[in-house]
Amino acid sequence: MSTPTARDRLIGAAQDLFAVQGVGPTSPRAVLTASGVGQGSLYHHFPTKHDLAVAAVGANVDQALAQAMRTLGSDSPAIERLVAYLERPRDALAGCKIGRLTADQAVMDDDGLRDVLDAYFVRLLGVVTGIFRETGLPDDVARDRAHAALAIIQGGYVLARATQDPDALTAAVRGFVGLLTQKEHP
């Protein structure tokens, strides 16, 4: 544990660099420099950049899903779980480690990597849709609202980065939660 393997150090360095810069702009050389291993070690463990990217992006997705489930999967009432997830502190100016990659051409052109992104959002959409169904909404409405909830987060990141204002994300969340929690009288 105190001496991680070269493979683990490569994945860790790649996770950080891909989250900050994206996959395309991050060179294998940058990863091995940050990890402190030699050139040959990288290409021994990960023959191509694709292999390294699948491993590192997959690790980021696993960690993000685990963290999301800490709020979404708690034992609080449905809407409270969702609001807790939406209002969770986020590094708005950094952007979403996963969502950002949808703008990364190197990711979108790689079937394996796209599948990793797809799995992340399909999983989250399923969980959030289930939460809205718990509140008694019909399936199609629950699904639409789940899309809206996740879009608020992803779009809030975009607004925050564009305006260099972290509060753009929290403002979007406030606006959405305000609509969500107003009383409905159909």
Added chain:
Amino acid sequence: MSTPTARDRLIGAAQDLFAVQGVGPTSPRAVLTASGVGQGSLYHHFPTKHDLAVAAVGANVDQALAQAMRTLGSDSPAIERLVAYLERPRDALAGCKIGRLTADQAVMDDDGLRDVLDAYFVRLLGVVTGIFRETGLPDDVARDRAHAALAIIQGGYVLARATQDPDALTAAVRGFVGLLTQKEHP
């Protein structure tokens, strides 16, 4: 008109390539190949890639703002204008020409380019906030809802690209508009 100048052809080609690939991954060489001009012409009109990017991204922003104002600035009632903007047909799988660039490190590291993105969203936020104020909402609530509305579009693009499903964007919009148009009883 039938024979655009080399400068205009360069900007046009750059607008398309930057919208599809982002600025970072698009080489000046790719732009001049797509535009059909020679190497020297590009560097005559745009000494650096930065100069070309500011011109082309600026042109995309101007066009996007003009199109947005066609719905947001019409003479319909406030909420109708907003809903028309939200429901406008969009190429969801292509992503937002402007919003996508917030994930482009080459853009975010360039002050001039970041200012162009910032101006686009600040302008849109101002207009949409004004629309919500027309409906009688207090300033702070109007501003939060404006952030939410634009986040829905940007986040909807992200979801659509990640899941390769254009309906993810329309679902997010439906979910948000459904919340917006439900009766409020404070």
Added chain:
DNA sequence: GTCTATAATTCGATAGAC
């Protein structure tokens, strides 16, 4: 398994003829 050295290509940018 890990290292150094280096190959082949592409990058952004420049030189200089016309």
Added chain:
DNA sequence: GTCTATCGAATTATAGAC
């Protein structure tokens, strides 16, 4: 103003010693 030719540095990846 536009062109071809080319520079130096960076890219992804391979070779081969240890």
